[in-house]
Amino acid sequence: MTRIELINAIFERMDVVWGEEGFDGEAQEYDWLLANYGITDEEDVMWMLILQHGMDDLESEDRDDEDLMTFLENEQAVVGFLESFLQKYQSADTVYPR
Known part of the structure; x- marks a missing residue:
């Protein structure tokens, strides 16, 4: 998958996991x-x-931040991260309890 396809797939999965209210970044x-x-x-x-x-x-x-920019400008590294991130989001069917 391309970067864009991975990002779209992650957003789709996040919509299922977090629902309409989304993820607020709260500690809990x-x-x-x-x-x-x-x-x-x-x-x-x-x-x-x-x-x-x-x-x-x-x-x-x-x-x-030179290290961060080196990572962000490395397409292979970013795609690898996104693949791993998507895999984690696909690893369960649990939905955040509201």
């Missing part, structure tokens, strides 16, 4: 996400950074 949501899908808050932050980079909307402190 991160705890639940880790317990049910094995996704860490660091992985979720990286996911958001990938999206921001794609929209050319990174904060200046992120643009100044």
Whole structure:
């Protein structure tokens, strides 16, 4: 899958897991996400950074981080991360309890 296809697949899966209310990034949501899908808050932050980079909307402190920029500009590394992230989101059928 391409980067765009992976991003779209992740959004589709997130819609199922988080419902209409979505993911707010609250501590209890991160705890639940880790317990049910094995996704860490660091992985979720990286996911958001990938999206921001794609929209050319990174904060200046992120643009100044050489290691981060090297990762974000490496298509193979980003696609590998997105594949792993999607696999984790597909690893269970649990829906966040509202």
